Amino acid sequence: MPTLLLTRYGCALLYVSFLLLSWCSAAVTLASEQQPLHREQTLLEFDIPAQPLETALQEYTEVTGLNVLLDRSLIADQHSPGAQGSFTAQQALQQLIVHSGLDAQYASSRTFTLRPRTQQQPKPAQPVPPVALHVSQRVTAFQRTLERAICHSDVLPEGNYRMLIQAWLNPQGSVDALRLVKQTDDSQRDKQVLDALRSLTFPPSSGSMPQPITLLLLPANISNGCSA
Numbered sequence: 436m437p438t439l440l441l442t443r444y445g446c447a448l449l450y451v452s453f454l455l456l457s458w459c460s461a462a463v464t465l466a467s468e469q470q471p472l473h474r475e476q477t478l479l480e481f482d483i484p485a486q487p488l489e490t491a492l493q494e495y496t497e498v499t500g501l502n503v504l505l506d507r508s509l510i511a512d513q514h515s516p517g518a519q520g521s522f523t524a525q526q527a528l529q530q531l532i533v534h535s536g537l538d539a540q541y542a543s544s545r546t547f548t549l550r551p552r553t554q555q556q557p558k559p560a561q562p563v564p565p566v567a568l569h570v571s572q573r574v575t576a577f578q579r580t581l582e583r584a585i586c587h588s589d590v591l592p593e594g595n596y597r598m599l600i601q602a603w604l605n606p607q608g609s610v611d612a613l614r615l616v617k618q619t620d621d622s623q624r625d626k627q628v629l630d631a632l633r634s635l636t637f638p639p640s641s642g643s644m645p646q647p648i649t650l651l652l653l654p655a656n657i658s659n660g661c662s663a
Contacts, residue, residue, distance in 0.1 A: 478521040483531065488513035491531050499524045502546040509537060509549060580637050596621070598628060601647040608637040614647070 483494045488510045518530040537549040599617035
């Protein structure tokens with residue numbers, strides 16, 4: 436079942452069907468020792484208009500830097516009233532999902548999931564099922580591999596471009612196949628990006644992972660370096 440992870444590193448964005456990454460020449464902000472933003476009372480400025488819930492959540496991650504992991508089918512055809520004004524991260528999220536029938540459950544200091552709201556009395560938190568944990572670990576491994584490739588090598592050509600690519604991985608962690616869904620105006624650069632992605636090796640896994648993985652590179656002066 437396709438899953439969507441929304442996460443933010445900086446200014447350039449990489450969207451994935453179960454993974455949303457972003458990066459720029461700023462330091463990567465994944466340190467678990469940071470104060471959990473969802474618990475902070477700091478007010479942030481939001482200007483998220485009423486729109487489909489998925490795009491509203493994308494804008495939310497850009498403002499807060501939080502990561503969202505969820506089943507795409509839960510937000511299909513869902514509409515959000517938006518959030519405009521000064522809110523804490525938690526207040527803004529509740530505003531966005533108020534009519535969705537979903538609740539936020541925090542898996543770490545920077546990552547939360549959205550799950551169907553239950554009408555039962557609150558129960559103690561239950562351990563994450565092994566399969567769900569396994570998928571989450573694969574998502575994290577995929578994210579970190581791309582992060583290293585982008586920040587510490589010249590694996591992707593620099594520039595201001597937009598590409599949509601679908602990728603299939605095998606259990607050994609290699610890229611089995613790639614499909615260029617939306618190309619740029621430079622066929623040589625398209626080939627460079629595809630060759631770069633084929634060269635990546637991800638941690639192997641004995642379990643399944645949602646396939647294909649859809650990558651969307653958005654123009655934001657993509658840079659190959661990440662400063663510390």
